[in-house]
Amino acid sequence: MSQRLEAAIADKSAVVGVIGLGYVGLPLINAFVNAGFKTMGFDVDQQKVDMLKAKKSYIKTIPSEQIAHWIDEDRCEPTADMSRLSEADALLICVPTPLSDSRDPDLQYIVKTAEAIAATLRKDQLVVLESTTYPSTTRDVLLPILEKTSLKSGEDFFLAYSPEREDPGNPDFTAAGIPKVVGGMDPVSGKLASDLYSHAIVKIVTVNTPEVAEACKILENTYRAVNIALVNELKTLFDRMNIDIWDVVDAAKTKPFGFQAFYPGPGLGGHCIPIDPFYLTWLARKQGLNTRFIELAGEVNSRMPEYVISRLYEFLNDAGKPIKGSKILLLGVAYKKDVDDPRESPAFVLIDLLRSRGAELTYNDPHVPRLPPMRHHDVPDLASQELTSEFLAAQDCVLIATDHSAYDYDFIVKHAQMVLDTRNATKNVTEGRDKIYKA
Structure with a gap:
């Protein structure tokens, strides 16, 4: 010593x-x-x-x-x-x-x-x-x-x-x-x-040992990634059956034992959960093993932005509009609510997908005033737009990617033509619910 x-x-x-x-x-x-x-x-x-x-x-x-x-x-x-x-x-x-x-x-x-x-x-x-x-x-x-x-x-x-x-x-x-x-x-x-x-x-x-501490962190984040993948996969199933996954989770979490609530979203973000499970699968391959359960969870979560865009296509199509040329306002680019951290945010995958399909893209995030450069994305030079009633009304769709507490969802829904909600952020909105769609 x-x-x-x-x-x-x-x-x-x-x-x-x-x-x-x-x-x-x-x-x-x-x-x-x-x-x-x-x-x-x-x-x-x-x-x-x-x-x-x-x-x-x-x-x-x-x-x-x-x-x-x-x-x-x-x-x-x-x-x-x-x-x-x-x-x-x-x-x-x-x-x-x-x-x-x-x-x-x-x-x-x-x-x-x-x-x-x-x-x-x-x-x-x-x-x-x-x-x-x-x-x-x-x-x-x-x-x-x-x-x-x-x-x-x-x-x-x-x-x-x-x-x-x-x-x-x-x-x-x-x-x-x-x-x-x-x-x-x-x-x-x-x-x-x-x-x-x-x-x-x-x-x-x-x-x-250090190995126990290292494995502990990987387990914590893999546990979350796998359970989020489960509710994301159930969401895609329940959407087809016209069952609200958020209502299902809220009902299930009333059980006082044996269940922990996880929620779906447009994909995984942050510096840990989207990355750490892949460290474990890489290590398993070095040991000659396959971690199929973890890899499947990664596949499910990484597909969620594509699923959101497919739902957007479906709802715009019902309104007689294509994605190409439509004005899409993305609400929130931080990876989770009420933070200014954009690392690995699924919002940037959504941005890539929307731009590749010809959408006229704008965004708002009270915590991220300008889109930052990202390692794996071709990020446009955009600044956060003010959410005026006129600006909201001019958009073909408002896509909620991050459910910041600062947003006035009643105001947003009131003035928007269509709202695609990936976070159940509009659950307490009472007026204009016919304009709200889930993804």
Whole structure:
């Protein structure tokens, strides 16, 4: 055990460095600042660093006032200088882990971060990977890079895995309020990581290995993906039978045991659920196995945007209109309600499909003022349009992709010609229900 590091963690004099200042990294910094630690925030994006230094936030869940508090009280130092990684006693890695075009794990950000850490790694540093990944990444990818130095894990430096758990837009669960699973490469690393997180997080759940912690996160998100696929598939069946899937789920969830409610939608979004199950299927193929159940769920969920467009085609056709040339207003491009995060949002698949079919597309999202560039989509340069009565009336269809609370659905339905609702957002609208269609 490193007595110096143990003591620094105990008296909160340890400097906590967070690598990756995005939707995971910033809330984590907030948790440690609130716990009384001095932090450093590392990111290769100089624009993010400059905004934080200017006391401006680029993430809705962390207001600019909070950033100002960090900077004014000297509790956080943002930097893009990776040569300063040695100044932190603990380094928490929160970088993206996307999929490649062939749906294989893309670990380039983890590898580059590990190489940057190795270049400055010193004795008595704790390194914790938080990025979601497949089991064995910490041991097989991160550890060898760090041990290319003359330092040895468990003796000179310490290594652990602790998966991020975030629910953006949910005020009931902050980074500090969600139990933290921690798996050390060895018992000493596990204890140091657990001791550190225990100051900032409500509860620590210690497991024996990094692989258990890595698999835990994959299981959590695969569980959600599979159950969402089930209700999405049932939705397509019940639509044909003129049965409302939302009414079915509401009835089923009255059972006090053995059932958890999941809801259909236009597809999966966010940085975890659409991606993590494919990490597991890739790992299974390496082991010579097929995860047919998980792969089927992925297929069902990935088909949902096409299903929405087929329903749009059907309803427009009944009105004597083709999709080509029709004015379609997309409501919401964030991946879930009341957040400003567009990552992996099914709205961008809908945008691709609508544009390829010749629709005249506009959008509105109170949290996303302009469409951002996306890795796998040809995104048009569009700004969010104001929802005036005249603008709504001029659209052939208003397609609700994200059910933000800010929307006045009574007003929208009143002035729209047709509303295609993929989120059951209009369930409480009483007037104009003949204009509402479900997809």
